[in-house]
Amino acid sequence: MKPLQPSPAPAPETETQEPARDIPTEVKDAGLVAKRRRQIVDAAVQLFIQKGFHKTTTREMAKAAGFSIGTLYEYVASKEDVLYLVCQAIHLEMEQRLKERLKFAGTGAAALSAAIEVFFEVCDQMSDHILLIYQETKSLPKESMRFVLAHEERITAIFADLLGRGVADYSLKPLDRAQIELMAHNIAVLGHMWTFRRWALAPRFTLEQYTELQRSLILGELT
Amino acid sequence: MKPLQPSPAPAPETETQEPARDIPTEVKDAGLVAKRRRQIVDAAVQLFIQKGFHKTTTREMAKAAGFSIGTLYEYVASKEDVLYLVCQAIHLEMEQRLKERLKFAGTGAAALSAAIEVFFEVCDQMSDHILLIYQETKSLPKESMRFVLAHEERITAIFADLLGRGVADYSLKPLDRAQIELMAHNIAVLGHMWTFRRWALAPRFTLEQYTELQRSLILGELT
């Protein structure tokens, strides 16, 4: 019994409520689209890390994904679409690894301290991916870029929330909205710094040393 | 009266003792090489900022510099050479603007505080250029990249020196070598952050507010 109105798939309650850009496809089967795009992203991430976006050809992507150039273009409309899918996948992976491991028990200060440690560890694991986003975001079409930057802000907001909690429960000293937002960005960037200044930092510090120093700097300032 | 040995130009004491990569050229007149390369760099910087390195063609660079594609290749051996010249010029400009304005009088802490303000202001002036380095350094050949990263470290070392002075004259609290180096990188990156997170920061903070907040965070932690 078909519904009277074709009803464009009654919102099958996808896992992610993340606002994401809809990339058009010629293929009807949504499951297949998801599967093929996963293949495309997995292949493209590796290629982009190795050679960069511009030096990777659409043919290489298709081949590494396991199908032909023609098929690739059934699932995306342009090379830039692949870059967007890659950036989005990286941010989702990042967010998922964080949410898996973040503990929200204890005071705001304690939760923040733990979050910094987890975040830095995830940054270390995903070094190449974070670097990729720093280097290639500029190559995205404006519209796609907006989504990627918004995603970046959502990740930053995790720290702002914890900072707010710490202020509310008096485990951190009083901070106004501006100070909280700035410090949230600082924490995010100091995690990223471990990846984009690796050439200077890794010879001098282990991840553990780096995390410990930065964490005590940040918390020392806030308590 | 010619020297007996052709003596490859007896080191005419160039202004910059900066270690820099020698880009080979077909043209003999060193002054002309400097002049043309300045034209190339000035043209290329603008193009790279607008469209990125990969989307800029060698023809566009030559045309914007005011000569033909053939002439361009008398002064560089490859497109990547132009990128190296651009990165180097940006770093030199950065360094020069800093050195012009840095005051080294007073305590280490006072000099550091002033240096942060100057540095952030220069970062603001050279936003696009700093962003360019973050985005395109990866496209440099390995050898050129080494020089560019070394230059970046020399700039960072300015802050490390001031921190060391502050520790020595007790205007800052005691810090070991690792803490000094890390803090120097933090200062550099927080300046750059104003450029690469401009999309999030500029709507909320003026440069003055941003500088004041970051400076008091940094110095609050160190005193």
Add this chain to the structure above:
DNA sequence: ATTATCTATAGATCTATAGATAATGC
């Protein structure tokens, strides 16, 4: 003669699509 510059183009790609083919479901 030597140096600097220009024009013309070799040679190599690369993105995106059209149209053919294979597979699937009515």
Add this chain to the structure above:
DNA sequence: ATTATCTATAGATCTATAGATAATGC
């Protein structure tokens, strides 16, 4: 019939160089 995939290629560039030309100095 419809959907997914593949092959072949149109059409558009782009880097780098070879060889010709103009300008400069002995």
